[in-house]
Amino acid sequence: MLELAGISKIFRTCFMGRNQKVAVDCVSFRLKEGEILGLVGESGCGKSTLGRLAVRLLQPSGGCIFLDGKDVTELSERQFREYRQKIQIIFQHPESALDPHFTLMDSIREAFNRLSIPKSEHQTLLEQLADEANLPLDIIDRYPNQVSGGEIQRAVLTRVFAFKPSYLVLDEPTSMLDVSVQAHILQLLKKKAREDNMGMLFISHDLEVVRAMCDRVLVMKEGRIIEEGTADKIFTDPSTPYLHKLIADCHDTI
Ligand SMILES: Nc1ncnc2c1ncn2[C@@H]1O[C@H](COP(=O)(O)OP(=O)(O)OP(=O)(O)O)[C@@H](O)[C@H]1O
Numbered sequence: 323m324l325e326l327a328g329i330s331k332i333f334r335t336c337f338m339g340r341n342q343k344v345a346v347d348c349v350s351f352r353l354k355e356g357e358i359l360g361l362v363g364e365s366g367c368g369k370s371t372l373g374r375l376a377v378r379l380l381q382p383s384g385g386c387i388f389l390d391g392k393d394v395t396e397l398s399e400r401q402f403r404e405y406r407q408k409i410q411i412i413f414q415h416p417e418s419a420l421d422p423h424f425t426l427m428d429s430i431r432e433a434f435n436r437l438s439i440p441k442s443e444h445q446t447l448l449e450q451l452a453d454e455a456n457l458p459l460d461i462i463d464r465y466p467n468q469v470s471g472g473e474i475q476r477a478v479l480t481r482v483f484a485f486k487p488s489y490l491v492l493d494e495p496t497s498m499l500d501v502s503v504q505a506h507i508l509q510l511l512k513k514k515a516r517e518d519n520m521g522m523l524f525i526s527h528d529l530e531v532v533r534a535m536c537d538r539v540l541v542m543k544e545g546r547i548i549e550e551g552t553a554d555k556i557f558t559d560p561s562t563p564y565l566h567k568l569i570a571d572c573h574d575t576i
Pocket residue numbers: 333334335343344345363364365366367368369370371372
């Protein structure tokens with residue numbers, strides 16, 4: 323279980339930190355292994371900040387993060403290293419996750435090396451992971467600028483799957499991809515959640531996708547969670563005007 327308890331993030335935004343922005347305001351939720359939890363809300367409400375807090379890319383201003391029962395909030399970067407593999411994040415712009423000077427294979431191999439996987443096992447493991455992520459092996463020696471956005475995202479997934487994470491934060495993972503590639507990657511993620519019991523925090527503007535993907539949904543407004551429920555309940559019976567408007571705006575853009 324990944325648990326965030328009363329998590330806040332305040333950004334100090336000008337000289338001497340005199341201006342401040344409360345991006346996340348005392349948010350609590352639990353994510354079970356194998357569960358896909360959606361996070362929706364208007365632009366700027368704090369979704370990405372919350373995702374980054376969950377994987378400790380940002381240090382919270384208050385509250386606690388528990389990973390499988392262990393309080394990891396105050397662990398140093400070195401102490402957190404053993405947990406880092408358990409919780410991974412995938413961003414909207416896949417190219418930002420890969421070094422442009424590395425081939426796709428170099429980036430994947432770097433994960434194998436971090437995991438101290440013997441060289442003799444690299445090829446078999448690569449074939450297995452690339453197959454899962456639908457990454458064609460004939461493009462593996464190319465650089466990120468020589469492949470499509472969908473192929474980069476598949477390479478990112480191959481790399482991330484190598485860590486066998488228990489939890490994955492997905493921050494708009496397919497919004498830059500065309501619709502057919504998007505559908506394949508979403509299917510793949512759902513299969514992974516179910517078969518490998520991976521818990522996923524799925525951040526998206528696309529409420530249709532959230533409805534199709536998620537078991538439960540959190541609705542965020544101005545740094546707080548204002549509504550929470552099963553995907554069916556949230557979308558068929560929204561209880562706040564804010565969520566009504568989000569749903570209506572989403573239909574208008576389709
Ligand atoms: N490093 C930062 N310094 C100062 N303010 C920040 C920083 N990062 C985010 N913010 C502010 O915190 C608020 C929440 O930002 P965040 O990116 O989490 O929103 P979001 O819901 O993910 O938005 P979007 O859907 O547009 O990506 C915004 O007002 C943003 O301007």
